[in-house]
Amino acid sequence: MKIRSLLRNLISVKRADDDLDLEVQSHLAMLIDDNLHAGMPPKDAERAARIELGGVTQVKEQVREARLGNWLRSLITEWGYCFRQLRRSPGLTSAAILTLALGIGATTTIFSLVYGILLRPLPYPEPDRIMAIFELSSKDRPTRLADPNFDDFRDQNQSFQAIAKYSVGIATVSGTSQPVRAVVASVSPGFLSVFGTRPVLGRDFSPEDSRQGAEPTALVSYGYWSHVLGSPRDLSQSRLRIGRDAYSVIGVLPAAFQFPTDADLWIPADLEGANPSRTSHNYNAVGRLRAGVTVAQANQDISAIARRIHAASGGGGNYLLKDGRVLPLRDSITGKARPALLILLGAVAFLFLVACANVANLMLTQVSVRGRELAIRSALGASRARLTRQFLNEATLLALAGGGLGYVGALAGVKELVMLAPPGLPRLDSVAVNVPVLLFAFLLSLIVAGGLGAFIAARATSSGVRERLADGGRGQAGSQGSQKIGRIIVVSQIAITSVLMVGAGLFGRSLLKVLDVNPGFRVDRIVAMDVSLPPAESPESKAEQAIFFSRLIDGLRQIPGVRNVGATSGLPMTGGLPDGMFLRMNQNEAPASMDALAPLFRQKARAESADFCAATDGYFKVLGIPLLRGRLFDERDGANSPHAAVISESLARESWPHQDPIGHTIEFGNMDGDLRLLTIVGIVGDIRENGPDLPPNPTVYVNLFQRPRAAVSIAMLSDADTRSVSAAARSILKRMNPEIPPRIQTFSQVYSALLGSRKFNVILTGFFGITALLLATTGVFGVMAYSVSRRTQEFGVRVALGAVTGNLLRLVLGLGLRTVFIGVAIGIAGSLALTRVAESLLFGVTATDALTFCGVTFMLVASAMLACYIPARRATRVDPVVALRHE
Amino acid sequence: MHGLGISRRIQQITGGTFIVQPGSLFPALHRMEENGWISSFWGESETNRRAKYYRLSKAGRKQLEVETDRWSRISLAIARALDAT
Numbered sequence: 001m002k003i004r005s006l007l008r009n010l011i012s013v014k015r016a017d018d019d020l021d022l023e024v025q026s027h028l029a030m031l032i033d034d035n036l037h038a039g040m041p042p043k044d045a046e047r048a049a050r051i052e053l054g055g056v057t058q059v060k061e062q063v064r065e066a067r068l069g070n071w072l073r074s075l076i077t078e079w080g081y082c083f084r085q086l087r088r089s090p091g092l093t094s095a096a097i098l099t100l101a102l103g104i105g106a107t108t109t110i111f112s113l114v115y116g117i118l119l120r121p122l123p124y125p126e127p128d129r130i131m132a133i134f135e136l137s138s139k140d141r142p143t144r145l146a147d148p149n150f151d152d153f154r155d156q157n158q159s160f161q162a163i164a165k166y167s168v169g170i171a172t173v174s175g176t177s178q179p180v181r182a183v184v185a186s187v188s189p190g191f192l193s194v195f196g197t198r199p200v201l202g203r204d205f206s207p208e209d210s211r212q213g214a215e216p217t218a219l220v221s222y223g224y225w226s227h228v229l230g231s232p233r234d235l236s237q238s239r240l241r242i243g244r245d246a247y248s249v250i251g252v253l254p255a256a257f258q259f260p261t262d263a264d265l266w267i268p269a270d271l272e273g274a275n276p277s278r279t280s281h282n283y284n285a286v287g288r289l290r291a292g293v294t295v296a297q298a299n300q301d302i303s304a305i306a307r308r309i310h311a312a313s314g315g316g317g318n319y320l321l322k323d324g325r326v327l328p329l330r331d332s333i334t335g336k337a338r339p340a341l342l343i344l345l346g347a348v349a350f351l352f353l354v355a356c357a358n359v360a361n362l363m364l365t366q367v368s369v370r371g372r373e374l375a376i377r378s379a380l381g382a383s384r385a386r387l388t389r390q391f392l393n394e395a396t397l398l399a400l401a402g403g404g405l406g407y408v409g410a411l412a413g414v415k416e417l418v419m420l421a422p423p424g425l426p427r428l429d430s431v432a433v434n435v436p437v438l439l440f441a442f443l444l445s446l447i448v449a450g451g452l453g454a455f456i457a458a459r460a461t462s463s464g465v466r467e468r469l470a471d472g473g474r475g476q477a478g479s480q481g482s483q484k485i486g487r488i489i490v491v492s493q494i495a496i497t498s499v500l501m502v503g504a505g506l507f508g509r510s511l512l513k514v515l516d517v518n519p520g521f522r523v524d525r526i527v528a529m530d531v532s533l534p535p536a537e538s539p540e541s542k543a544e545q546a547i548f549f550s551r552l553i554d555g556l557r558q559i560p561g562v563r564n565v566g567a568t569s570g571l572p573m574t575g576g577l578p579d580g581m582f583l584r585m586n587q588n589e590a591p592a593s594m595d596a597l598a599p600l601f602r603q604k605a606r607a608e609s610a611d612f613c614a615a616t617d618g619y620f621k622v623l624g625i626p627l628l629r630g631r632l633f634d635e636r637d638g639a640n641s642p643h644a645a646v647i648s649e650s651l652a653r654e655s656w657p658h659q660d661p662i663g664h665t666i667e668f669g670n671m672d673g674d675l676r677l678l679t680i681v682g683i684v685g686d687i688r689e690n691g692p693d694l695p696p697n698p699t700v701y702v703n704l705f706q707r708p709r710a711a712v713s714i715a716m717l718s719d720a721d722t723r724s725v726s727a728a729a730r731s732i733l734k735r736m737n738p739e740i741p742p743r744i745q746t747f748s749q750v751y752s753a754l755l756g757s758r759k760f761n762v763i764l765t766g767f768f769g770i771t772a773l774l775l776a777t778t779g780v781f782g783v784m785a786y787s788v789s790r791r792t793q794e795f796g797v798r799v800a801l802g803a804v805t806g807n808l809l810r811l812v813l814g815l816g817l818r819t820v821f822i823g824v825a826i827g828i829a830g831s832l833a834l835t836r837v838a839e840s841l842l843f844g845v846t847a848t849d850a851l852t853f854c855g856v857t858f859m860l861v862a863s864a865m866l867a868c869y870i871p872a873r874r875a876t877r878v879d880p881v882v883a884l885r886h887e
Numbered sequence: 888m889h890g891l892g893i894s895r896r897i898q899q900i901t902g903g904t905f906i907v908q909p910g911s912l913f914p915a916l917h918r919m920e921e922n923g924w925i926s927s928f929w930g931e932s933e934t935n936r937r938a939k940y941y942r943l944s945k946a947g948r949k950q951l952e953v954e955t956d957r958w959s960r961i962s963l964a965i966a967r968a969l970d971a972t
């Protein structure tokens with residue numbers, strides 16, 4: 001019954017009101033009748049009846065107040081009133097809504113980035129129990145694990161209910177319609193248990209599948225199964241060839257499972273047996289914590305095992321682990337991106353504050369204009385709570401409208417951001433405008449509504465009602481206070497904007513400095529082609545590899561427009577070369593076996609470390625790496641000649657300080673299994689292979705034809721158009737071996753991808769900085785214009801008393817500039833303190849770079865002066881006669 | 888009975904102790920109607936005027952019993968308390 005009444009009260013309001021009116025009128029009529037009946041004269045009868053009734057309107061109002069759902073009715077009425085109020089000043093309302101939309105939209109966009117990457121849990125059951133396990137090197141850096149160390153961790157730990165190792169590589173996979181380059185992960189048994197995942201079709205690896213010499217089996221990703229294999233329900237016929245072996249597909253993993261990122265196939269890790277070396281860091285490791293075990297406990301556990309290994313080896317040199325570390329998997333994936341993302345979030349928060357400040361100022365001007373209306377309403381009996389509620393309602397309507405618009409903007413913004421994002425950004429696929437992001441936008445709107453509403457309400461209801469009425473509506477006293485608050489808001493806007501602009505400026509200058517650095521090699525006009533042959537074990541098959549590449553290079557040289565062709569085991573900026581320890585040897589000291597190396601490594605005088613690269617002589621010419629002394633590889637370095645090596649300049653300087661390394665011999669066979677000594681024949685220039693902002697690594701280059709390998713990157717220097725060169729290269733390779741799909745890109749693409757994250761930071765902070773500058777300038781303009789309009793009378797008096805244009809200009813401009821200078825001063829001080837946070841992201845500039853600070857100050861003062869100029873001119877045009885009469 | 892009639896009747900029965908003003912009567916009547924304890928209909932008064940009449944409903948009768956019961960318990964308790972002192 002109650003609900004029915006409630007609905008009736010809300011919906012058929014008019015009918016209920018009419019009914020009530022009739023009832024009260026009839027009651028009055030009956031009272032009059034009674035009085036007449038009792039003998040009163042008509043006029044007295046009516047008067048007495050009305051007194052007894054107590055007033056028709058009052059009675060009706062009392063009934064209405066007692067009605068069910070009355071609070072809802074008054075809320076709806078209030079909101080309707082607010083809506084009409086806002087509609088009355090469409091310019092102001094739309095300006096406020098658009099500004100709020102900008103602030104909330106930008107913040108929501110960045111938040112969705114932060115949430116998707118840093119906060120969102122990984123898509124596995126109980127994802128916070130999955131850990132990444134590392135070795136700590138002698139330099140305390142987390143590194144991958146060596147096989148025997150992993151085995152010890154696996155067998156001796158007490159913290160993990162499942163633990164597995166994995167490594168990732170690219171291989172040519174054939175056996176389907178066409179051979180493809182696929183991402184192949186080698187995993188130990190138990191890998192899927194760590195993630196709590198089971199295949200959706202088929203089965204997981206069994207312990208037998210993972211033993212050395214077992215029949216090769218493979219798991220495929222859902223995407224690979226549907227796109228490449230054609231979604232067969234019966235897997236018994238599915239066989240793939242990876243390298244030289246045939247793998248039977250035994251299971252398909254769920255579509256949501258993507259670990260390691262982009263993996264297409266998973267194969268057992270140790271089919272060829274494990275690597276017994278404790279210093280070959282080949283694998284990453286993950287584990288799932290046992291119930292009740294904390295991360296700290298697991299850390300101690302693994303650390304103890306690692307230190308035991310270290311102690312047992314008795315020293316072991318630089319490459320043996322010193323300690324172990326356990327990290328939550330999500331943090332290990334996203335850790336490097338965290339500082340930049342948080343800085344971006346901070347920057348957009350500043351933009352948000354500037355936008356809100358503008359809206360606050362807009363609404364403040366409204367308060368002064370409506371001062372009289374508020375005074376009258378107050379006098380008519382509106383409580384302070386009621387008036388406050390009105391401002392809160394207005395602020396809420398504006399905030400929700402702005403928030404809604406901002407959310408829609410964020411939908412587009414996130415899409416743009418994901419496209420713009422640097423390729424190295426982890427977990428980009430989990431960035432989306434989803435429910436948590438929506439909640440964030442909504443909460444943000446509510447916070448804005450509450451803050452803005454409370455602030456405006458406090459201002460509006462603070463000064464006495466009587467003051468306002470007495471002012472006759474001019475409200476000079478009130479407006480002075482408003483002007484001051486307006487200026488305070490502008491000062492904070494300018495301060496915040498300057499911090500933002502300094503940040504953007506520092507990032508921008510860092511990017512320019514990075515672009516300036518000479519990487520040591522050529523970047524343009526180079527086409528890179530990655531080719532993966534099947535792996536070779538015997539010396540004969542290795543020789544075949546060498547011949548294949550030699551013929552391929554000769555064939556590629558024939559392409560019209562190609563000037564030179566070279567090959568390497570690792571191009572710069574594509575992930576880094578493997579590094580290891582090499583030994584200085586005498587010419588006749590060739591070690592007989594791998595085991596003979598171990599004691600040699602312990603002799604500190606012999607052991608040095610460097611990056612290892614296999615390359616052809618053409619490689620140096622194509623990349624423009626200068627030969628500084630000696631010679632490059634040539635025909636003298638045949639299959640039966642001494643193996644030649646070329647070293648980088650920094651290696652020569654560090655390891656042979658006052659000698660000529662040419663002619664010396666070294667042993668570096670621990671990297672590729674070939675124990676023949678290397679004779680140094682030449683020295684080449686350093687290259688910054690990990691990017692212009694990192695120092696060059698000392699490198700040893702061996703002759704690719706003497707020490708061939710299966711996966712090679714071919715670099716072609718050409719003047720011709722890249723597309724024709726790529727097409728020609730592809731067809732030449734296809735003619736030589738159709739089973740090998742190459743990957744072709746231009747080298748400059750690779751290079752600019754490397755700078756991707758710097759560019760990303762610059763674009764975003766630049767956008768925030770410029771937008772904040774525009775908003776702040778508008779804010780300054782608004783406040784100055786308002787101030788001038790309020791002081792017209794004063795200016796009129798001044799002119800009448802003899803002031804000239806110059807005086808007035810100076811007066812207004814002076815006030816404006818004073819405001820701006822205070823803001824800039826606070827902002828610069830704030831920047832000096834805050835930019836320290838971003839120091840790790842800068843390059844070539846300090847956090848207190850003078851040029852940036854001066855530039856920002858100049859830009860802010862210039863725009864502010866521009867903004868003050870127009871109101872100042874308006875002040876000088878005041879006609880004193882009009883002004884003195886101005887009310 | 889219509890509103891005025893109810894108010895007069897209460898005044899009469901309680902010997903003038905309870906004078907229900909229209910400002911209290913009408914809100915009370917409307918609230919009871921919302922709760923479903925009384926129902927209303929338009930009719931003609933003694934003086935041939937249209938007036939709104941109220942009638943006790945079944946739910947209202949039950950509520951009356953509940954309230955009566957409560958009132959008896961309260962007045963009994965007060966009487967006993969006064970007796971004891």
